[in-house]
Amino acid sequence: MARRDWYCEDVLSGKLEVKKIWEDERVLAFHHPHPQAEIHVVVIPKAHVPSLLDPMALDGKLLSSMMQAVQQVAHKLGLDRTGFYVRANAAAPDVTPHMHWHIVGLSSHDLDSSLQN
Numbered sequence: 001m002a003r004r005d006w007y008c009e010d011v012l013s014g015k016l017e018v019k020k021i022w023e024d025e026r027v028l029a030f031h032h033p034h035p036q037a038e039i040h041v042v043v044i045p046k047a048h049v050p051s052l053l054d055p056m057a058l059d060g061k062l063l064s065s066m067m068q069a070v071q072q073v074a075h076k077l078g079l080d081r082t083g084f085y086v087r088a089n090a091a092a093p094d095v096t097p098h099m100h101w102h103i104v105g106l107s108s109h110d111l112d113s114s115l116q117n
Helices: 006-012 060-076 108-116
Strands: 020-023 027-031 039-045 084-088 101-105
Touching: 006 027, 006 039, 020 060, 027 060, 039 060, 060 101
Parallel strands: none
Antiparallel strands: 020 027, 027 039, 039 101, 084 101
């Protein structure tokens, strides 16, 4: 049974309202609706690209937009000062079949707290 692509079916269709952070004609970055950390953002292509292993993922303009989204999110949320990591799906069986990157990082409040300890 094929897994449901909730990024296309819900997010990009507008059925699910998300808090957008950045977008261009190819990519959308938004706060994850069920965050696993204080700062948890998802970056997705607006076109359906099943995973990083799909030939469409090699599109230079798409990859450039994905990287630009990561940089813009990092600057807007202060992650360029506190640090972050990017995790990408790669056709895992329990993952939505739509290429997406998770940006996860500490907020400046978390960084200030950790420096005081």
